[in-house]
Amino acid sequence: MASSLTFLCETTLKNAFPSRSFAFPSGSHEAQRLSFGFHGVALRRAKAEVKWRSSREVRAVENSSWAGSADTDINNLFDAPVLSNTEVAERLRTYQEQNQSNQHYMAMFSSIFGGITTDPAAMVIPMDDHMVHRGHGVFDTAAIMDGHLYELDQHLDRLLRSASMAKIGLPFDRSTIRNILINTVSASKCTRGSLRYWLSVGPGDFQLSSSGCAKPALYAIVIEGRSLPDQKGVRVITSSIPMKSPEFAIMKNVNYLPNALSKMEAEENGAFAGIWLDNEGYVAEGPNMNVAFVTADKELMMPHFDKILSGCTAKRVLVLAEKLISEGMIDGIRLGNVSVEQGKMADEMMLIGSGIIVKPVLQWDKHIIGDGKEGPVAKALFDLIVEDMQSGPASVRVPVPY
Numbered sequence: 001m002a003s004s005l006t007f008l009c010e011t012t013l014k015n016a017f018p019s020r021s022f023a024f025p026s027g028s029h030e031a032q033r034l035s036f037g038f039h040g041v042a043l044r045r046a047k048a049e050v051k052w053r054s055s056r057e058v059r060a061v062e063n064s065s066w067a068g069s070a071d072t073d074i075n076n077l078f079d080a081p082v083l084s085n086t087e088v089a090e091r092l093r094t095y096q097e098q099n100q101s102n103q104h105y106m107a108m109f110s111s112i113f114g115g116i117t118t119d120p121a122a123m124v125i126p127m128d129d130h131m132v133h134r135g136h137g138v139f140d141t142a143a144i145m146d147g148h149l150y151e152l153d154q155h156l157d158r159l160l161r162s163a164s165m166a167k168i169g170l171p172f173d174r175s176t177i178r179n180i181l182i183n184t185v186s187a188s189k190c191t192r193g194s195l196r197y198w199l200s201v202g203p204g205d206f207q208l209s210s211s212g213c214a215k216p217a218l219y220a221i222v223i224e225g226r227s228l229p230d231q232k233g234v235r236v237i238t239s240s241i242p243m244k245s246p247e248f249a250i251m252k253n254v255n256y257l258p259n260a261l262s263k264m265e266a267e268e269n270g271a272f273a274g275i276w277l278d279n280e281g282y283v284a285e286g287p288n289m290n291v292a293f294v295t296a297d298k299e300l301m302m303p304h305f306d307k308i309l310s311g312c313t314a315k316r317v318l319v320l321a322e323k324l325i326s327e328g329m330i331d332g333i334r335l336g337n338v339s340v341e342q343g344k345m346a347d348e349m350m351l352i353g354s355g356i357i358v359k360p361v362l363q364w365d366k367h368i369i370g371d372g373k374e375g376p377v378a379k380a381l382f383d384l385i386v387e388d389m390q391s392g393p394a395s396v397r398v399p400v401p402y
């Protein structure tokens with residue numbers, strides 16, 4: 001069973017909300033239409049009303065009375081046509097064309113169809129996959145830089161560690177997974193962007209236990225992205241969203257609701273990210289990044305990885321930062337507990353992760369960090385990582401044969 005039906009209903013309503021009209025293609029199943037009322041919280045909260053027109057168009061009308069209307073209200077009814085495979089495929093393509101995001105999905109591998117597609121409309125996963133409805137999946141990423149995968153093996157090792165902790169078996173052995181990932185990038189022809197991949201306990205049923213899932217699944221997608229992240233300093237806040245317990249924080253599983261809520265809380269407060277404190281009140285991490293500091297006595301300081309995700313970028317920073325010791329920019333590197341007070345009194349604070357590389361923090365809550373400007377160590381570490389991505393050793397740069 002594919003996730004397409006939910007997807008299409010969502011699509012239709014999403015398209016309808018901006019007061020736009022569009023015609024549905026008429027098909028042979030015109031007569032077989034399902035009528036049902038949506039009882040979903042999200043829809044009843046939506047301030048819109050969807051009306052069918054005789055011309056088979058749907059129009060969204062702003063209507064604040066939607067929330068209060070009775071479930072039996074005729075306007076609450078939404079006709080869903082029963083579609084043929086061809087019609088579903090057509091609509092998926094129309095959806096992709098009408099909803100072009102700024103993300104370009106270049107290729108996807110799925111162990112379900114056992115191959116790679118470059119058609120974004122076909123990049124779907126089964127709805128009864130336990131990763132979809134129970135969050136029983138793990139994931140990871142790797143940057144694609146100038147036709148090379150950066151730290152692929154390090155990210156792959158973490159993916160397999162996470163899978164083992166989440167009791168997810170492997171659909172293929174490690175080297176086959178690695179080859180599939182490289183082949184997917186190759187098929188995409190993408191030379192700059194990112195590769196994201198998931199190991200799931202697989203499709204099966206809608207039960208809680210995964211015992212009905214016959215075979216684990218692997219999915220991977222290539223997303224094009226030409227530019228490097230900027231190095232502008234940002235503001236962070238202390239997150240009020242509870243962080244995951246160490247057992248779940250150290251594995252990269254798909255349960256990122258706390259992370260997403262923490263990021264949204266930060267954005268609602270005009271900040272870039274929320275900083276989590278651990279159960280003892282020490283600095284932990286951000287929602288998808290690690291945190292580091294430069295102390296007044298020129299020490300690069302990072303929290304231990306025992307209660308947080310072991311960031312591949314942060315670990316690489318720890319290696320490359322040795323160069324800054326030899327150049328006299330810093331005097332040492334220390335992994336350990338960092339109190340909030342120590343963090344706020346630091347000369348520099350930075351966020352580290354594959355998405356942002358190294359991002360200086362200029363303000364934490366109300367506290368200005370250092371002199372309130374982007375610091376030299378954050379800049380030097382950013383440059384070292386970018387240099388490593390572009391010309392580092394073979395251990396961190398896997399060439400993609402296009």
Ligand SMILES: Cc1ncc(COP(=O)(O)O)c(C=O)c1O
Pocket residue numbers: 259285286287288289290309310311312313314352353354355
């Ligand atoms: C919770 C969390 N911490 C830290 C990181 C940074 O890890 P990496 O440098 O491997 O991207 C991530 C990455 O997504 C993350 O999700």
